[in-house]
Amino acid sequence: MNALVIDTFEFCRTNSSQQGVTPVADMVRLAKECADKSGEITWNAVGTTHKLDIPQITLSVSGNVHLVCQRCLQPYAHHLDSSTVLMLGKDDADADAIEERIDDESIDVIVGSRSMELMYLVEDEALLALPQSPRHQVCPDASLLDKAKSEKISPFDALKSLKSE
Secondary structure, X not given: OOXXXXXXXXXXXXXXXXXXXXXXXHOHHHHHHOOOOOOEEEEEEEEEEOOOOOEEEEEEEEEEEEEEOOOOOOXXXXXXXXXXXXXXXXXXXXXXXXXXXXXXXXXXXXXXXXXXXXXXXXXXXXXXXXXXXXXXXXXXXXXXXXXXXXXXXXXXXXXXXXXXX
């Protein structure tokens, strides 16, 4: 993954922005969750200052990844599309105080840094956008599932076959 290190506070103070397209193969943690390393993530990060004078980064990710369906165990294409606002605290205590002050569950508060890897935040956002239990809307070969549901195999049937031998 390309090293894109930013000073998060300066990034927000100057209303900076960065965007790019990163292959899934370059995101090690995300690639581990996917069926294969194909696909790419388009991302955008915009730094601003909240009306309460708190630095914040709006981070958006989108793209297609291949996941394994938890029902039929077949790969399928899944579209990611997520956006979040990250407010920045100077340290853990400041981050906790900001969370109490804004009292908004839709905004995450993190500890900012003078040298933060922006791609780490992008990969985090992509990971958080993955479904908890990936699955097709409709599995392409439902016959195996239907067969497994209709056949009620008793564990004792195997023992009966051993006894008859």
